[in-house]
Every structure is written in structure tokens, then in C-alpha cells.
Amino acid sequence: MGSAAPAAPASRAVAAPDSPPAAFRSRILELVGRIPSGRVMTYGQLALLAGNPGAARQAGFVMNGLMGGTELPWHRVINAQGRVSTHKVGFGDMQEGLLRAEGIVLDASGRCDLKALQWWPDESREAPPEPLF
DNA sequence: ATGGTGACTGTAC
DNA sequence: CGTACAGCCACCA
Numbered sequence: 001m002g003s004a005a006p007a008a009p010a011s012r013a014v015a016a017p018d019s020p021p022a023a024f025r026s027r028i029l030e031l032v033g034r035i036p037s038g039r040v041m042t043y044g045q046l047a048l049l050a051g052n053p054g055a056a057r058q059a060g061f062v063m064n065g066l067m068g069g070t071e072l073p074w075h076r077v078i079n080a081q082g083r084v085s086t087h088k089v090g091f092g093d094m095q096e097g098l099l100r101a102e103g104i105v106l107d108a109s110g111r112c113d114l115k116a117l118q119w120w121p122d123e124s125r126e127a128p129p130e131p132l133f
Numbered sequence: 134a135t136g137g138t139g140a141c142t143g144t145a146c
Numbered sequence: 147c148g149t150a151c152a153g154c155c156a157c158c159a
Contacts, residue, residue: 021155021156021157024156042141042142043140043141043142044141044142044143047141047155052155053154054141054142054153054154054155055141055154055155055156056141056142056154056155057138057139057140057141057142057154057155057156058139058141058154058155058156058157059140059141060139060140060141061139061140061155061156061157062140063140064139064140067140074140077140078140079140079141079142080141080142080143081141081142084140085140085141086140087140088139088140089140091140092140095140109147
């Protein structure tokens with residue numbers, strides 16, 4: 001044997017199932033699906049928990065792929081400022097409405113108390129939520 | 134291969 | 147508080 005060596009994939013045209021981007025995307029979706037109602041997560045947080053700290057933009061790009069056709073609580077994903085960043089894709093008002101429907105209070109500027117509403121999976125103790133009061 | 138863009142973030146002014 | 151700049155990683159032309 002030694003003739004047909006699979007060698008390395010000539011070109012990674014599309015992210016393979018084992019490809020880092022694919023795993024990253026799967027973890028993002030999994031985390032989003034675990035966000036409880038009335039809670040939120042940030043893009044940077046998702047990227048961090050997905051194993052790609054600093055890839056907050058990619059986290060957002062993954063969400064972009066959900067647009068319509070997803071049952072995940074995508075609306076619970078906001079930016080580090082505590083505000084929705086979907087106004088660029090035309091879902092800003094829709095997301096804010098969904099958040100308010102869950103009891104999340106948005107400031108006049110559309111900002112919420114991220115420090116109190118940000119949710120972290122029990123498994124990851126990266127940043128244990130401090131006692132509210 | 135190169136360059137530009139983006140549902141981001143943190144620091145600086 | 148807001149705006150501006152740089153760093154960051156992956157997708158697309």
C-alpha cells in the first residue's frame with residue numbers, strides 16, 4: 001500500500017465538519033440555543049466560549065447565517081454595549097421587540113443592563129455573575 | 134494570493 | 147456620553 005496517500009485536502013473550499021470554523025459555528029449555535037429567556041449573551045462572549053477569543057465578528061457572521069429559518073433565540077445575542085447590532089441588517093426593531101417581550105428592559109437608547117442580564121453557562125465559570133444586590 | 138468588508142471589542146480623545 | 151482608531155478573524159470578489 002503506499003500508493004494512494006490521501007494527502008492533505010488540496011483546498012479547503014468549504015469548511016469541513018472538523019474544520020475549526022465549522023466547530024466554531026456549531027458551538028455558537030449550541031450556546032445560543034441554551035440562552036434562557038430573559039437573558040442575553042454577547043458576541044465576544046460566544047466567541048470566547050466557542051474557543052475563539054477575539055473572533056466576536058465571526059460570531060456575528062454565524063448569526064447572520066441564521067436569518068430566517070432558525071428557532072434559536074438569536075435575538076438574545078447582543079453586543080458588549082448591551083444594545084442590539086442588528087440595525088445594520090434590518091432586524092434592529094424586531095430584536096428589541098422580542099427582547100422586551102421577554103421582560104428585558106431597554107434604555108431609551110435601546111441599551112439594557114448587560115451586567116445583570118448577561119448569561120453564562122454553568123459549565124464555564126469564565127465570569128461568574130456577581131450577586132445582583 | 135491580495136484587498137476590502139463586517140450582527141465586534143477595547144482604548145483614546 | 148459620543149466619536150474615532152486599531153486589532154481581530156473569517157468570508158467574498
